[in-house]
Amino acid sequence: xxxxxxxxxxxxxxxxxxxxxxxxxxxxxxxxxxxxxxxxxxxxxxxxxxxxxxxxxxxxxxxxxxxxxxxxxxxxxxxxxxxxxxxxxxxxxxxxxxxxxxxxxxxxxxxxxxxxxxxxxxxxxxxxxxxxxxxxxxxxxxxxxxxxxxxxxxxxxxxxxxxxxxxxxxxxxxxxxxxxxxxxxxxxxxxxxxxxxxxxxxxxxxxxxxxxxxxxxxxxxxxxxxxxxxxxxxxxxxxxxxxxxxxxxxxxxxxxxxxxxxxxxxxxxxxxx
Amino acid sequence: xxxxxxxxxxxxxxxxxxxxxxxxxxxxxxxxxxxxxxxxxxxxxxxxxxxxxxxxxxxxxxxxxxxxxxxxxxxxxxxxxxxxxxxxxxxxxxxxxxxxxxxxxxxxxxxxxxxxxxxxxxxxxxxxxxxxxxxxxxxxxxxxxxxxxxxxxxxxxxxxxxxxxxxxxxxxxxxxxxxxxxxxxxxxxxxxxxxxxxxxxxxxxxxxxxxxxxxxxxxxxxxxxxxxxxxxxxxxxxxxxxxxxxxxxxxxxxxxxxxxxxxxxxxxxxxxxxxxxxxxxxxxxxxxxxxxxxxxxxxxxxxxxxxxxxxxxxxxxxxxxxxxxxxxxxxxxxxxxxxxxxxxxxxxxxxxxxxxxxxxxxxxxxxxxxxxxxxxxxxxxxxxxxxxxxxxxxxxxxxxxxxxxxxxxxxxxxxxxxxxxxxxxxxxxxxxxxxxxxxxxxxxxxxxxxxxxxxxxxxxxxxxxxxxxxxxxxxxxxxxxxxxxxxxxxxxxxxxxxxxxxxxxxxxxxxxxxxxxxxxxxxxxxxxxxxxxxxxxxxxxxxxxxxxxxxxxxxxxxxxxxxxxxxxxxxxxxxxxxxxxxxxxxxxxxxxxxxx
Numbered sequence: 001x002x003x004x005x006x007x008x009x010x011x012x013x014x015x016x017x018x019x020x021x022x023x024x025x026x027x028x029x030x031x032x033x034x035x036x037x038x039x040x041x042x043x044x045x046x047x048x049x050x051x052x053x054x055x056x057x058x059x060x061x062x063x064x065x066x067x068x069x070x071x072x073x074x075x076x077x078x079x080x081x082x083x084x085x086x087x088x089x090x091x092x093x094x095x096x097x098x099x100x101x102x103x104x105x106x107x108x109x110x111x112x113x114x115x116x117x118x119x120x121x122x123x124x125x126x127x128x129x130x131x132x133x134x135x136x137x138x139x140x141x142x143x144x145x146x147x148x149x150x151x152x153x154x155x156x157x158x159x160x161x162x163x164x165x166x167x168x169x170x171x172x173x174x175x176x177x178x179x180x181x182x183x184x185x186x187x188x189x190x191x192x193x194x195x196x197x198x199x200x201x202x203x204x205x206x207x208x209x210x211x212x213x214x215x216x217x218x219x220x221x222x223x224x225x226x227x228x229x230x231x232x233x234x235x236x237x238x239x240x241x242x243x244x245x246x247x248x249x250x251x252x253x254x255x256x257x258x259x260x261x262x263x264x265x266x267x268x269x270x271x272x273x
Numbered sequence: 274x275x276x277x278x279x280x281x282x283x284x285x286x287x288x289x290x291x292x293x294x295x296x297x298x299x300x301x302x303x304x305x306x307x308x309x310x311x312x313x314x315x316x317x318x319x320x321x322x323x324x325x326x327x328x329x330x331x332x333x334x335x336x337x338x339x340x341x342x343x344x345x346x347x348x349x350x351x352x353x354x355x356x357x358x359x360x361x362x363x364x365x366x367x368x369x370x371x372x373x374x375x376x377x378x379x380x381x382x383x384x385x386x387x388x389x390x391x392x393x394x395x396x397x398x399x400x401x402x403x404x405x406x407x408x409x410x411x412x413x414x415x416x417x418x419x420x421x422x423x424x425x426x427x428x429x430x431x432x433x434x435x436x437x438x439x440x441x442x443x444x445x446x447x448x449x450x451x452x453x454x455x456x457x458x459x460x461x462x463x464x465x466x467x468x469x470x471x472x473x474x475x476x477x478x479x480x481x482x483x484x485x486x487x488x489x490x491x492x493x494x495x496x497x498x499x500x501x502x503x504x505x506x507x508x509x510x511x512x513x514x515x516x517x518x519x520x521x522x523x524x525x526x527x528x529x530x531x532x533x534x535x536x537x538x539x540x541x542x543x544x545x546x547x548x549x550x551x552x553x554x555x556x557x558x559x560x561x562x563x564x565x566x567x568x569x570x571x572x573x574x575x576x577x578x579x580x581x582x583x584x585x586x587x588x589x590x591x592x593x594x595x596x597x598x599x600x601x602x603x604x605x606x607x608x609x610x611x612x613x614x615x616x617x618x619x620x621x622x623x624x625x626x627x628x629x630x631x632x633x634x635x636x637x638x639x640x641x642x643x644x645x646x647x648x649x650x651x652x653x654x655x656x657x658x659x660x661x662x663x664x665x666x667x668x669x670x671x672x673x674x675x676x677x678x679x680x681x682x683x684x685x686x687x688x689x690x691x692x693x694x695x696x697x698x699x700x701x702x703x704x705x706x707x708x709x710x711x712x713x714x715x716x717x718x719x720x721x722x723x724x725x726x727x728x729x730x731x732x733x734x735x736x737x738x739x740x741x742x743x744x745x746x747x748x749x750x751x752x753x754x755x756x757x758x759x760x761x762x763x764x765x766x767x768x769x770x771x772x773x774x775x776x777x778x779x780x781x782x783x784x785x786x787x788x789x790x791x792x793x794x795x796x797x798x799x800x801x802x803x804x805x806x807x808x809x810x811x812x813x814x815x816x817x818x819x820x821x822x823x824x825x826x827x828x829x830x831x832x833x834x835x836x837x838x839x840x841x842x843x844x845x846x847x848x849x850x851x852x853x854x855x856x857x858x859x860x861x862x863x864x865x866x867x868x869x
Contacts, residue, residue, distance in 0.1 A: 191730075192734070194734070214509065217505060217508075217732075217769075220771035220772070220773055221771050225746055225749055227735060227746050228726075228733055230739065230742055232734075232736060236734075
């Protein structure tokens with residue numbers, strides 16, 4: 001097996017970001033994080049004090065999302081949310097980049113937006129969510145460079161609320177862009193241990209998932225057969241396969257689909273796989 | 274000081290019952306058998322292997338009918354309320370285990386028994402009344418001919434309303450090969466004609482009430498494991514969402530999308546009106562409440578209201594068999610037909626599939642009858658006839674293999690080793706195809722449910738079209754399933770549990786320190802003993818096959834142009850099993866498994 005169960009749990013940010021989340025679910029999330037010894041819990045800022053209390057004196061980090069899930073609010077609002085979250089116990093902050101400004105190529109604004117959160121986080125780890133499903137490859141690379149310049153410690157693929165989840169393709173692209181010293185967090189649509197291993201193989205060193213327990217429990221099956229880890233059809237994990245005109249801007253959607261035209265694996269793209 | 278078997282399988286015995294002599298004999302369990310076979314299916318297989326030789330036909334009074342529970346039955350372990358019936362099947366001629374949920378199993382365990390072993394034949398209809406340790410033979414003359422609900426109500430009234438009943442309907446009385454044993458009115462040990470064996474013994478029902486406590490070897494470990502495994506069931510989206518909300522019929526739309534929903538007797542893999550017979554539609558139109566078997570946190574069972582009457586089900590396989598398989602899109606009619614099968618004590622999968630076979634025989638001109646795909650006219654009468662041995666229905670009641678052979682078109686029977694295939698076209702799921710072909714009880718989806726990884730992505734999605742690696746997965750699931758059936762737990766727990774969870778439950782129940790490897794070896798042992806039984810009966814590697822239809826591509830849908838690649842997988846399967854090229858277990862293997 002590529003990693004042990006004990007190693008795998010340390011990749012996982014055990015996540016619950018749904019708007020309907022009640023305190024009981026935060027309690028469950030934190031208890032599971034303690035039981036499985038996950039790297040962090042990832043929650044909305046309203047729950048930060050409660051989670052910090054539950055996880056006090058443990059190795060589990062408290063990660064709070066900021067400017068979530070759109071990233072389109074005032075920079076001051078993001079900075080304020082980050083500052084308050086850290087003051088109330090967050091040790092990590094996952095902020096959403098301003099996608100619109102990135103599309104406008106207003107890179108100074110994007111960089112300053114991130115810097116404001118990094119400064120407000122006061123030493124806490126900051127991860128910048130790119131929302132890759134709204135971006136083409138050049139924009140993803142640019143976003144990685146801006147995040148690095150702004151002092152963020154991680155770049156992260158997706159919110160889980162956007163048009164596309166994490167793909168090994170994007171993780172690999174981000175890793176190649178930021179280099180080995182910056183973290184890459186894959187998030188969105190990671191539901192099984194096979195998804196998790198693909199992301200790790202592509203270069204991720206954190207995984208944001210609400211299926212942490214299922215991933216770890218499922219991984220116990222891996223020792224019984226190599227068949228679980230056989231390579232999939234290439235299209236299964238390709239972002240172009242996930243592209244959706246209903247969810248993405250037309251030009252982004254068409255950019256993804258244009259890749260299929262020249263793809264050597266095109267024949268394997270069977271619609272119902 | 275209690276003996277070892279007492280500790281391994283607490284407070285339980287074997288109850289041997291001679292229906293011919295109307296005598297009973299209580300025997301302690303053999304501790305070696307428990308170590309090697311756990312209980313349930315494994316224990317029953319051992320008993321049938323030891324006592325039912327090839328000369329004994331399934332219909333013979335000498336054939337054994339074993340009702341068994343496991344060392345976890347009636348404990349707090351999730352889904353530990355099932356029981357299993359083991360016998361030589363009149364439908365397949367193989368050794369056969371048929372399982373049911375409900376509440377009968379826990380009563381049997383609480384009455385102090387790990388298994389009832391029924392032999393002989395009563396000279397007139399009887400039922401058994403087991404009240405804790407006491408066994409009484411009672412006349413069933415007055416209820417012979419009753420349907421299942423009527424039988425159940427009458428027997429509870431005669432005995433104790435808190436007892437549980439496992440009975441046959443008219444189908445079992447008439448020894449139809451498709452006869453089931455029913456419990457709680459609509460839960461069925463459905464497959465393989467186990468009801469016919471019971472009917473052949475002139476045994477209408479077993480009524481049991483048990484009030485004893487059930488102890489396990491390591492209560493503390495059991496409680497810790499139960500807490501953990503219940504949480505896993507709650508965390509899994511299939512066991513916590515799909516199955517509780519839609520029941521098993523959640524699979525209709527999914528199977529249709531993948532093009533593996535057999536339609537018109539497996540001639541196609543998609544059904545135009547699938548949405549109309551789906552779990553979603555059942556929820557909208559007829560759902561009343563969920564049904565939980567004993568100790569089950571999932572609650573996949575359905576209680577529906579149709580034409581003002583509350584009925585059990587229908588389940589996915591039934592919806593398919595009486596619906597798309599026959600081209601029928603009337604959900605209300607399917608529900609009624611399901612209820613008729615339950616009341617008559619018929620296996621809905623085999624009944625529906627045999628009806629589909631008959632419809633194709635008519636379509637292709639082999640059989641002349643007013644029976645057509647998509648039409649319900651006359652079908653309920655045929656179901657009635659199958660149970661009561663009347664007219665064309667009687668021929669259907671023998672199963673599709675005999676029916677199609679009788680009309681000179683054996684290739685139109687969608688069966689393996691005589692057992693009708695269930696609701697997944699094997700052309701779209703290569704691992705599942707191998708599981709069908711190699712199943713010891715014939716065409717069965719539950720010996721190794723590869724639909725989990727190949728379609729549902731549980732525990733992970735594997736490429737359904739690949740053949741590489743599938744033999745290994747089939748062997749793994751076959752062995753695990755055999756062990757699980759011996760603990761007697763529900764197959765749906767595999768969506769949430771892994772091997773170590775079952776090993777921990779088994780260890781807690783028996784006090785043995787069972788490792789994951791040892792648990793799988795127990796399953797392997799059971800699988801091989803079943804294989805030995807079947808070989809002794811004359812089955813060969815040639816019987817590990819699929820109907821010729823599956824070598825021709827599906828014409829349309831999500832699995833179009835696909836065929837089964839069984840021949841590519843079988844040699845590796847035999848090799849992984851430790852069998853020779855003819856499918857015979859080697860001496861070395863049998864020695865390793867203590868079967869030599």
